[in-house]
Amino acid sequence: MVPQRICTQIVDEHKSFNKDIPQFMQEVNLADAGFSYHVVAVLGSQSTGKSTLLNQLFGTRFDVMDAGKRQQTTKGIWLSKAQEAPILVMDVEGTDGRERGDDQDFERKSALFSIATSEVIIVNMWEHQIGLYQGSNMVLLKTVLEVHLQLFHSKKERSLLQFVIRDYIGTTSMVNLSETIKTDLMNVWSSLSKPPGLEDSKITDFFDLGFTGLPHKILCSEAFDTAVDSLRTRFSNSDAPDYVFDPSYHKRIPADGFSLYTREIWDTIENNKDLDLPTQQQLLAQYRCDEIIAEAMEPFTKACSVLKSEFLPGNICENLASRMRELFEQVVKDYDRQAKRYNSAIYEKKKQELLRSVDTSLYVFFQAQLNALQKQLVASFVKTAESFPSDKPFKELSSREIEKSKCRMQEEAQSLMIAGIDWDSAQFLLKLSEELESSCDSVCKQKLLSKIAEMRTSLQTQVAESLEIALQKPNLKVWDGLLDELSTHQKQAADELVRVFPLFMDSAEPEVAQDYIHDFHKDVWMAFRKKVVLEMSDLLLQQRLRVYFEETFRYDADGMPKLFKKSDTLDLDYRESVSKSLELIKVLSCMKYSDGRTPELGFDVKEIDSSFSSPNDFLTILNRKRISDTSVNLKRTADLIYLDSKRSVVSTQTRIPPYFWALLLVLGWNEFMAVIRNPFFFMLLLIGGSLLYILYATGMIRPAKVFANRAAGGLVDFVTERVAESYQGGGSMQQEKSFSRENSSEKASIDGDLEKAALS
Numbered sequence: 001m002v003p004q005r006i007c008t009q010i011v012d013e014h015k016s017f018n019k020d021i022p023q024f025m026q027e028v029n030l031a032d033a034g035f036s037y038h039v040v041a042v043l044g045s046q047s048t049g050k051s052t053l054l055n056q057l058f059g060t061r062f063d064v065m066d067a068g069k070r071q072q073t074t075k076g077i078w079l080s081k082a083q084e085a086p087i088l089v090m091d092v093e094g095t096d097g098r099e100r101g102d103d104q105d106f107e108r109k110s111a112l113f114s115i116a117t118s119e120v121i122i123v124n125m126w127e128h129q130i131g132l133y134q135g136s137n138m139v140l141l142k143t144v145l146e147v148h149l150q151l152f153h154s155k156k157e158r159s160l161l162q163f164v165i166r167d168y169i170g171t172t173s174m175v176n177l178s179e180t181i182k183t184d185l186m187n188v189w190s191s192l193s194k195p196p197g198l199e200d201s202k203i204t205d206f207f208d209l210g211f212t213g214l215p216h217k218i219l220c221s222e223a224f225d226t227a228v229d230s231l232r233t234r235f236s237n238s239d240a241p242d243y244v245f246d247p248s249y250h251k252r253i254p255a256d257g258f259s260l261y262t263r264e265i266w267d268t269i270e271n272n273k274d275l276d277l278p279t280q281q282q283l284l285a286q287y288r289c290d291e292i293i294a295e296a297m298e299p300f301t302k303a304c305s306v307l308k309s310e311f312l313p314g315n316i317c318e319n320l321a322s323r324m325r326e327l328f329e330q331v332v333k334d335y336d337r338q339a340k341r342y343n344s345a346i347y348e349k350k351k352q353e354l355l356r357s358v359d360t361s362l363y364v365f366f367q368a369q370l371n372a373l374q375k376q377l378v379a380s381f382v383k384t385a386e387s388f389p390s391d392k393p394f395k396e397l398s399s400r401e402i403e404k405s406k407c408r409m410q411e412e413a414q415s416l417m418i419a420g421i422d423w424d425s426a427q428f429l430l431k432l433s434e435e436l437e438s439s440c441d442s443v444c445k446q447k448l449l450s451k452i453a454e455m456r457t458s459l460q461t462q463v464a465e466s467l468e469i470a471l472q473k474p475n476l477k478v479w480d481g482l483l484d485e486l487s488t489h490q491k492q493a494a495d496e497l498v499r500v501f502p503l504f505m506d507s508a509e510p511e512v513a514q515d516y517i518h519d520f521h522k523d524v525w526m527a528f529r530k531k532v533v534l535e536m537s538d539l540l541l542q543q544r545l546r547v548y549f550e551e552t553f554r555y556d557a558d559g560m561p562k563l564f565k566k567s568d569t570l571d572l573d574y575r576e577s578v579s580k581s582l583e584l585i586k587v588l589s590c591m592k593y594s595d596g597r598t599p600e601l602g603f604d605v606k607e608i609d610s611s612f613s614s615p616n617d618f619l620t621i622l623n624r625k626r627i628s629d630t631s632v633n634l635k636r637t638a639d640l641i642y643l644d645s646k647r648s649v650v651s652t653q654t655r656i657p658p659y660f661w662a663l664l665l666v667l668g669w670n671e672f673m674a675v676i677r678n679p680f681f682f683m684l685l686l687i688g689g690s691l692l693y694i695l696y697a698t699g700m701i702r703p704a705k706v707f708a709n710r711a712a713g714g715l716v717d718f719v720t721e722r723v724a725e726s727y728q729g730g731g732s733m734q735q736e737k738s739f740s741r742e743n744s745s746e747k748a749s750i751d752g753d754l755e756k757a758a759l760s
């Protein structure tokens with residue numbers, strides 16, 4: 001199938017630019033041609049066979065005038081592509097057309113447009129027009145040359161003016177004809193008002209000139225065809241010696257920018273602005289480079305979003321380096337492929353802009369990866385550091401681990417680096433280093449503190465145990481042993497700490513070690529005091545004082561229960577026991593040695609609580625009020641015990657007299673004998689006797705006796721009370737009253753003594 005040859009009007013007769021040129025470029029497969037295309041335009045008077053020539057020369061399908069009508073066919077500027085070569089061909093509306101009359105505006109503008117955009121300008125003319133100022137298009141050429149000077153005087157762009165002489169008969173040689181045209185051109189050139197600095201310039205500084213004659217198309221059609229074929233090779237065969245497209249003619253506009261470039265040129269012409277092609281080219285380059293960046297960034301941004309969605313915060317992306325590099329290379333490749341054809345300064349400048357955008361987008365991943373790695377490394381370091389053996393130097397082991405982590409971070413940062421982007425990994429390394437150092441200090445401190453806490457707990461447990469034991473059976477020297485034990489343990493712990501410190505801290509930190517020892521002493525003392533206060537709660541203190549009082553009052557030095565036979569002994573023991581118990585309260589009230597020395601605390605008690613004004617305050621457990629209250633309570637307890645003991649003495653003294661037993665024997669002889677003789681009663685007697693013997697043999701006779709006495713005493717009291725109640729008086733009551741009176745007077749004198757002792 002013969003490919004369709006497309007033809008479009010790039011500028012219409014109303015001077016409007018066609019917006020569909022990009023589509024046209026796509027359709028003729030030139031959009032991606034880069035610089036590999038050429039532009040040719042044809043200028044000349046109306047109906048001089050321009051379209052006919054172009055169609056035959058390039059295989060285009062421009063409209064050709066109907067031979068019978070002789071009226072304008074081409075209106076505006078038409079664009080087509082050569083059939084067999086990447087050549088854009090522009091068929092320009094003929095000059096001197098009667099349709100436009102004296103309006104030369106479009107003629108000038110189309111000439112400006114052609115020269116600004118084309119590498120080769122075909123100037124079509126009849127042979128017989130040569131030498132005629134008007135007919136040979138010298139007016140038009142003057143315009144072309146003037147504009148050319150205006151446009152390219154600074155850049156010295158070159159173009160080819162290819163003169164095609166139609167209906168060339170051959171009577172005048174081409175050399176003569178070309179000389180005539182050249183002479184005319186020189187004349188026109190010299191008459192031009194040139195820009196400053198170009199006053200002495202020649203037309204050949206800016207244009208190459210070419211001359212070709214074509215025979216009459218209708219009369220000498222074969223010769224015409226041969227000449228056109230020959231001319232075609234000059235346009236299509238780059239190896240031909242007279243190939244028309246010299247590289248210096250190329251306007252360096254990439255094919256994808258052709259539409260925009262030509263539109264800008266036309267807009268500028270149309271608005272009668274001064275043409276400044278270098279600026280236009282730069283503007284085009286900027287515009288196109290921006291477009292290309294936007295096109296290249298679109299897939300890049302999408303790929304970044306995909307990567308971002310896979311990149312969970314805090315996680316490390318395994319193949320991040322390769323993926324980032326891939327994205328980077330692709331976006332740069334996309335940009336370079338199209339943008340490289342444009343102005344190199346603009347291309348480079350815009351590339352830097354692209355790289356900055358890419359840098360910003362990819363840096364987010366770089367940063368996230370290194371931050372995640374930092375967290376992972378710090379967490380891993382902490383875990384490892386926590387498991388360091390306590391008997392090995394912590395700082396030494398941790399330094400090695402820190403170095404390993406830093407190397408890992410450096411490697412990762414290096415692997416993420418992309419050639420062409422300069423990322424600073426030093427800040428991440430610094431941050432990691434700081435985090436590791438801080439974690440190291442924290443773990444080190446934590447391990448040291450846990451070691452100290454372990455030692456303190458062990459010490460406190462031992463001392464607390466000793467304290468409990470000592471206070472269960474307190475004595476007047478109770479603190480001596482406890483304080484000595486505490487001091488010994490403290491000293492041992494301090495020695496152990498001095499041994500342990502070098503494992504956790506630098507030798508250059510002796511003050512810190514001393515601070516730890518100081519705090520250790522302080523904490524142990526605080527815990528000890530707290531425990532003492534707990535053990536000295538009112539309830540426990542009362543119980544312990546009662547036990548102490550009973551121990552001293554009811555038991556002798558060997559720990560045997562006392563049997564009070566006389567009231568005097570009882571009173572004396574009571575006084576002594578109460579006095580000792582009160583003394584014990586005083587001893588317990590303050591943690592001091594029995595010889596009055598106070599223990600060495602080794603710290604300022606105000607560090608613990610500002611309410612402690614002196615070490616003595618700290619060591620004092622019971623204040624004066626509590627001593628007084630405790631003493632009063634103790635006396636009450638002691639009184640009850642005293643009364644109880646006194647009662648047992650009275651009941652012993654008021655036992656049944658011997659004559660009563662003799663009388664009982666005489667009066668109860670018969671009953672006694674009845675018991676002896678009765679086997680049942682006799683067995684009971686035997687059992688009772690055996691029981692007594694066993695008690696005697698096991699040494700339990702005395703406690704049993706005391707127990708029996710108390711039981712009997714209680715029974716007697718009970719019976720006495722009942723009898724007194726029944727008869728409301730009697731001898732026994734008299735005795736009880738006198739006993740109570742006696743006790744009251746004795747107690748009063750003892751209480752007076754004790755109160756004085758308690759408050760002294």
Ligand SMILES: Nc1nc2c(ncn2[C@@H]2O[C@H](COP(=O)(O)OP(=O)(O)OP(=O)(O)O)[C@@H](O)[C@H]2O)c(=O)[nH]1
Pocket residue numbers: 045046047048049050051052053063064065066067068071072073074075093094166167215216217218
């Ligand atoms: N004498 C002569 N006539 C020709 C030649 N080539 C074409 N013609 C005739 O000239 C007339 C105009 O041809 P076009 O190709 O339409 O001319 P044109 O310059 O494109 O015309 P416009 O586009 O209207 O300016 C047609 O009738 C052609 O047959 C030629 O070489 N010599």
